Amino acid sequence: MAKNWVLLVSGLGMSITAVLLLVPHASQYPDGLDRVAQDLEFEHRARGQSLPSRQYFEEYRWQGLADPEGTMVGGMVGMGICCGLAWAVGSLLQGRSGE
Numbered sequence: 317m318a319k320n321w322v323l324l325v326s327g328l329g330m331s332i333t334a335v336l337l338l339v340p341h342a343s344q345y346p347d348g349l350d351r352v353a354q355d356l357e358f359e360h361r362a363r364g365q366s367l368p369s370r371q372y373f374e375e376y377r378w379q380g381l382a383d384p385e386g387t388m389v390g391g392m393v394g395m396g397i398c399c400g401l402a403w404a405v406g407s408l409l410q411g412r413s414g415e
Contacts (some may be wrong), residue, residue, distance in 0.1 A: 324403075328399065331395050331399075332392065332395070335388060335391040335392055335395060336388060339384050339387045339388045339391055340384045342384075342387065372393075373390055373393075376390050376391070377389070377390045378390045378393065
């Protein structure tokens with residue numbers, strides 16, 4: 317059990333370090349989906365639709381913070397959500413295999 321915590325903490329530490337070091341060097345050009353939307357001229361259609369997450373995130377950054385800090389916070393929140401989901405799925409699968 318202690319090995320699991322060491323692995324978890326070291327994995328999170330490396331992920332946080334990667335976010336902090338790599339975000340300032342992220343490309344300012346549109347990603348693939350944005351580029352296709354621009355090329356096919358349907359980008360404007362999605363602007364009026366609002367998802368609940370849009371009030372906090374827009375273009376991969378936390379609203380209200382300037383770049384690169386906003387992008388770093390957005391990356392950390394996204395990483396936390398992904399790690400939490402992975403932990404929950406792993407716990408569920410481990411519980412089933414232990415029965």
